[in-house]
Amino acid sequence: MRAEKRWVVKPAGDAQKVAHLSRCLSIDRPLANLLFQRGVTTPEEANDFFNPQLENLLDPFLMQDMLTAVERIDRAVRREERIMIYGDYDVDGISAVSLLYNFLIKWSKELLFYIPDRYAEGYGISERGIDYAYDNGVKLIITLDCGIKANTKVKYAKERNIDFIICDHHLPGDKLPPAVAVLDPKRSDCQYPFKDLSGCGVGFKLIQAYAQYKELPFSYVEEGLDLVAISIASDIVPIIGENRILAHYGLRKLNTNPNKGLGAIIKMCGLEHHRIAIDDIIFKIGPRINAAGRMEIEIDYDDPRAQSGGRTAVRLLTAPTPERALYYVRRIDEFNKDRKSIDRNITQEAHNFIAGREEFRNTKSTVIYNPNWMKGVVGIVASRLIETYFRPTVVLTLSNGMVTGSARSVPGFDLYQAVESCSDLLENFGGHTYAAGLTMRPENLDEFRRRFEKFVVDNINPEETIQYVEIDMELDLNEITPSFRQTLTRFEPFGPGNPSPIFLTREAVDNGTARLVGAKNEHLKMELLQPKESRYSTISAIAFSQTSHYEHVRGNGAIDVCYTVVDNNFQGMISPQLRVKDVRPSEQGE
Structure with missing residues (x-):
């Protein structure tokens, strides 16, 4: 059912400029x-773009309630009140909790952290978590990456004389929770100029503000930048504005002096001699952090009997010694191997389910349910299904008697609005434009499926239903010179708002060594050149999950290929490689 992609080449900038x-x-x-295509049109703007500066970070006290939050934390530290840091179980929440814990542990020994169990508690603040805080004498809970709609839970905590500071980046509801302070740049009354911080980014602004309030050196704040970069990459927030500065310096720290837990993951991934980029976080580092929260067991160095979920990842990222970090990373890597096997099997089951039902051939959305699927991987499965069918997708399973799962969208379509339109059928939901989580009673499933599909049909634009590759410009292979590659790295970090540029080369051929690679021969490896050039050399190319043109390429057939340019690090040797987005036989044209 995979349709041919539409290729869209961006218009070039003004030639003289x-x-x-x-x-x-x-x-x-x-x-x-x-640069011109990305709105950078003057040398001065280019200098700012190529040289992000920490001094250009925004004043954290521009965020509504920031001073109140800092004063409450300072009072808790001075009075030696017990503080609990509470975060979501995904990479953003885990990195945010680790960031704040690593910072505050220098000033307070009365510090706990809490990650809710994905299976027993679900997303967000839970009564179980508040009860845990109460039983442990906690007087202040600081939430990260969750809590913006937890009105009843915050009220429940207040009845137990526990204060809340909420740090979130999701859209608020009509009424804010009755917390001491609510830090969220998306609040309608918040004047903070940059609205697209990650959850960990909001946590970073909190420690930046605390450091300024206490007149602490900025070096204490800089220590957490590697964790902020992890969150920015994994939560897929726009890498523009303040996020570009944070990601730039976070990647620098990740490559030079990562915290002990991240250093252990880097070694486990074989990246210690590699220039780590955003893609390495997305495909290698982030999934390992996520794996602990997706699986159903918690590991504690001091208590092997401990049971829960994502707290293991926080223990890794707050490990005080390399030995502890190594202990946790080995166990988490086992989780990740199990997770990959499970999500691969569930993805195949989902494909089989869709292929076997006629009704999916004419729908504009995909909503599928299997009570036996693991809750922790349905978001990954939803993303994989979109790669094939390219339509808004919801993957659901059964957990604690409720239908629950994850939704993912296609570019341009506001998934959150689609889910929100069914809010009367849902017990809980949250998310943003391209990703959401939801929970409902089983009896509401059929009506949800019907209404979700109707909203998509009524609101999706026809062009949003056709998968496309947006190409920045055409390029000849001989233009990919060392100086070209060196300058291209200065465009990093890449991500939403500043995507890795996609180039198009026409009439390329393989040098005769094309082959299928991968565990199941699912990828196409090529060495490409352009015979039309008077001087040419080959350049390596890898086309993941694109084997349909193998025979054409092997037969010396010319191809048009669109791709990004990446570094290929093999046995310590770095060379350019084309990461292929799509391939067409040249004679087909566009």
Whole structure:
């Protein structure tokens, strides 16, 4: 059912202005054009873009309630009140809890952290978590990456004389929770200029503010930048504005002096001699942090009997010694191997389910349910299904007697609005434009499926139903020179708002060594060149899950190929590699 992708080439920038930018910056014209396409049109703007500065971080006290939050934390520290840091069980929440814990442990020994059990408690603040805080004498709970709609739970805590500070980045409801302070740049009354911080990013602004309030050196705050970069990459927030600064310096720390837990993950992934980029976080580091929360067992170095979920990942990221970090990372890597096997099997079951039912051939959305699927991997499965069917997708399972799961969207379609339109059928939901989580009673499933599909049909634009590749510009292979690659790295970090540029090369051929690679020969490996060039050399290319053109390529057939340029690190040797997005035989044109 995989449809052919539509190729859309962006218009080039003004030729004279691009040439001027190229001369002023002494960079290749295609890269000057790339800057122009991204709204960077002057040498001064290019300097800011290429050289993010920490001094350009925004004043954290611009965020509504920040001073109140800092004063309450300071009072808790001075009075030696017990503080509990509470976060979501995904990478953003786990990194945020670890960030704040690593910072506050320097000033307070009365510190606990709490990650809710994905299976027993579900998303957000739970009464069980509040009861745990009460039983342990906690007077202040600081939430990260959750809590913005937890009105009844915060009220429940207040009845037990527990204060709340909420740090979140999701959209608030009509009424804010009755917390001491609510830090969320998406509050309608919040004047903070940058609205797209990650949950960990909001936590970073809190420690930045505390450090300023206590006149502490900024070095205490910088220590957490690697965790902020992990959250920015994994939560897929726009890497523009303040996020670009945080990600830039977070990646620098990740590559030079990561915290002990992240250092252990880097070694486990074989990245210690590799220049770590956003993709490495998304595909290697982040999934390992996520794995502990997705599986159903918790590991405690001091108490092997401990049972729960994502707290193991926090123990890794707050490990005080390399020995403890190594202990946790080995166990988490086992979780990740199990997780990959489970999500691979469930994805195949989902494909089989869709292929076997006629009704899915004409729908604009996919809503599937299996009570036996593992709750912790349904979000991954939803993302995989979109890669094939390219339509808003909801994957549901049964947990604690409730139908629960994850939803994912296609570019341009507001998934959150679609889920919100069914809110009267839901017990709980949350998320943003492209991803959401939801829970409902089993008897509401059929009506939810019907109404979700109707909302998609009524609101999705036809172009949003056709998968496409947005191409920045055409390029000849001989233009990918060492200087081109060096300048291209200065565009990083890549992500939403500043995506890795996609180039198009026409009439390329393989040098005769094309082969299928991967455990199941599911990927196409090529060495490409352009015979039309008077001077040419081959360049390595990898096309993941794109084997349909193998025979054409092996037969020396010319292809048009669109791709990103990445570094291929093999046995310590770094060379350019094309990561192929799509391939077409040249004679088909566009």
